[in-house]
Amino acid sequence: MSEDSLSLVLFSGTADKLHVAATLAAGAAAMGRPVNVLLQYWALDAFRTERIAEDRGLAWDATTDGTSRPVNGSASIPWLETFRMSKELGEMSILACSGSLDILGIDVTTLDPLVDGAGGIASFLMAAEGGQILFI
Amino acid sequence: MSEDSLSLVLFSGTADKLHVAATLAAGAAAMGRPVNVLLQYWALDAFRTERIAEDRGLAWDATTDGTSRPVNGSASIPWLETFRMSKELGEMSILACSGSLDILGIDVTTLDPLVDGAGGIASFLMAAEGGQILFI
């Protein structure tokens, strides 16, 4: 645990939410803050090696008529590149939630090498203690 | 208020998000941390006695082609059981947000007995002060 850590429970798997998660992680890492990311459900699914290059689409909020659109399309949103860069900027751990792995029937070895391993809620909460946590 | 409390503003009503909320609550309760849950909108709707046994489905993120699926289906996701267990593990309060009750026209007496009563944003923020808060 660290008082200035930023911890992200990353549940969502659309390109826009993965992107804001990655930019928050990058910002904190650049400030020298330790970053802990726990991948659950659809964020975990997004990190599957065989699907990682696919367009993850946009949040439900984007489905309304008249809503703005990403100027270069959703496939251009650089969420993965931003996560890669974040990991080079500072101290950052990306773990797959063991419970979500079981529910989706995914094995940790089928995930992108950016993922450091598997971990549970209890150890994540302990690492996050004293710092700030966001659920995305 | 307590420095080590975990507070959840629980807005979402799909089985997957209710489940991760319940596991975070359980993890914190098991560590001896006080847990405060405020039910709003669709999470509040999920706790209506007459609908509590229904399949709450999955988040929008799961609608994309090729996305993984819960291996036993979404109806098998044990969100309610996990909340029940969490309440037995430690000090945990589950309140229905008064404002959301009004907007949805729901009375607190129509909710599952796991819900301790109704409460407002101000008293929730006061209970949460000094600890960690997540919006789910």
Added chain:
Amino acid sequence: MSEDSLSLVLFSGTADKLHVAATLAAGAAAMGRPVNVLLQYWALDAFRTERIAEDRGLAWDATTDGTSRPVNGSASIPWLETFRMSKELGEMSILACSGSLDILGIDVTTLDPLVDGAGGIASFLMAAEGGQILFI
């Protein structure tokens, strides 16, 4: 930065989520806590002057059969009025995220006057440091 600040990364653009964000901001402002709001993606889109009076609809969670509905319809959810009131209650800053402005191709001058200007993730994280942050 301030130990008792409440900071909101506001990403969502549906009326229900904008409303709960506004009530949390109002509650914190009424307690004398500084409030920092960073508008991203669909929340940013909601603050476009030419669309600000439109019905923003409800979250995906509301699409299931049998789900409760706002008793006066989603157009009646007073998210904008609540934000206006919050700003009068206390110290509150609403900034448009520079990165999201670029991705959506929106100029800050096209946003409602409630928005104080544009800002980046790093300065937001610095303002939020030591306080509580929520992602909505």
